[in-house]
Amino acid sequence: MTQTTLTRRRLLGTAAMLAGAATLPKMALAADPIKVAGIYTVPVEQQWVSRIHKAAETAQARGDIEYTFTENVANTDYARVMREYAEAGNTLIIGEVFGAEQEAREVAADYPDVAFLMGSSFKEDAALPNFAVFDNYIQDAAYLSGIIAGAMTESGNIGMVGGFPIPEVNRLMHAFMAGAAEMKPDITFQVSFIGSWFDPPKAKETAFAMIENGADLLYAERFGVSDAAQEKGILAIGNVIDTQADYPETVVASAIWHFEPTLDAAIAAVKAGEFKAADYGVYSFMKEGGSSLAPLGTFEGKVPQEALDLVEQRTKEIKDGAFVTEINDEEPKSS
Structure with a gap:
């Protein structure tokens, strides 16, 4: 596509x-x-x-x-x-x-x-x-998932694998990055696009390269990324659907599209x-009601309370209009 x-x-x-x-x-x-x-x-x-x-x-x-x-x-x-x-x-x-x-x-x-x-x-x-x-336009949920990611990464190095750098992908990545940076201002990102909407093997290989380059958490915009995270024993954040049941020790949270x-x-x-x-x-x-943050499930009790408090605060503010997640459709770049 x-x-x-x-x-x-x-x-x-x-x-x-x-x-x-x-x-x-x-x-x-x-x-x-x-x-x-x-x-x-x-x-x-x-x-x-x-x-x-x-x-x-x-x-x-x-x-x-x-x-x-x-x-x-x-x-x-x-x-x-x-x-x-x-x-x-x-x-x-x-x-x-x-x-x-x-x-x-x-x-x-x-x-x-x-x-x-x-x-x-x-x-x-x-x-x-x-x-x-x-x-x-699920930038709200992507932003909240970024807060969780920023709290869970230890290296401060997050890998992000997307399909194509088009607006509907770019805006979610930017929102995620903003949420992560709110928890860890000096965080860095590796950003790559595989040029396909459905090529799990390519997404997986791209993720492996990011892990080799220091990423200890991955943003799984495409299928295949969570497989790489699972094999290497690091964490992942899902996108659009909740895949935690398939990766119970890997996927911490997901931005869900309804x-x-x-x-x-x-x-x-x-x-x-x-x-x-x-x-x-x-x-x-x-x-x-078009997007939400998936339940933490197997990661209940494992996410720092500071992040959970901010997620709760921002969720309320987003729903009542006090906080507006920025919509940035420009192609995101690696740090």
Whole structure:
């Protein structure tokens, strides 16, 4: 998945034909389940996509939607799959278009009666009213996990392995680094990106190199990093999902993404005939219930009380608006 070059001007040009529209027409009675299709470029087991998939399955279990999905779709094939699902009568199509931004928006322009809710590095376009965007803005939880990390590292050297240096990864890394630095101001970071969303062996090898270079705690933005930490007997901080059950002596804490508020808001908007171009990223904020810090579980009693007190204080401040976690989308660098 690589980021396609895209400009605001090109997006506006693509969707100019829809400029006068405001919202989708009413397409379903509130009590009726709507047809929803998911299109994913990686396996649904991959941590980021797994949260979308889980939320969709939850909505289906409630009877709100009828859900189908396709995984492992190549970026070059993404537009074709979008068209097939649109032609099949799906009312809402969800997925992630980071590597197919322009093509995806062109498809959406051809199906104005279908709602599209897509993970994107770009913002919504009012000229394309049926295409809404989202992102995992879980910087609040990432910041809190950084506080835990700063308290648990002994060497003050943390390794961070990411997929690609795109905004939704960068902002989490920066938030994590800010939390860690709040506990240990002189902390240092090793930052590396593996150029893949799902390559556990490569992530593991990258993590091994960081451990050789002095890291005693790893930020596991990708699968494979916690495996390296476990093998070398050091600690790790998870991202998006809670993997402590798989690494009970390794993963101290994790920043969890809850996609349910995002998807539920889109479903409600579609059913009310009010779906429109919007940025659904706000539903990932902690105050909206879109993110949280995983329970310490096996590390209960092992984290310094000073860190726990600060986590509790900041959690309260984040939820009531007294503290705002900085959103920094720039590529993070090693210290």
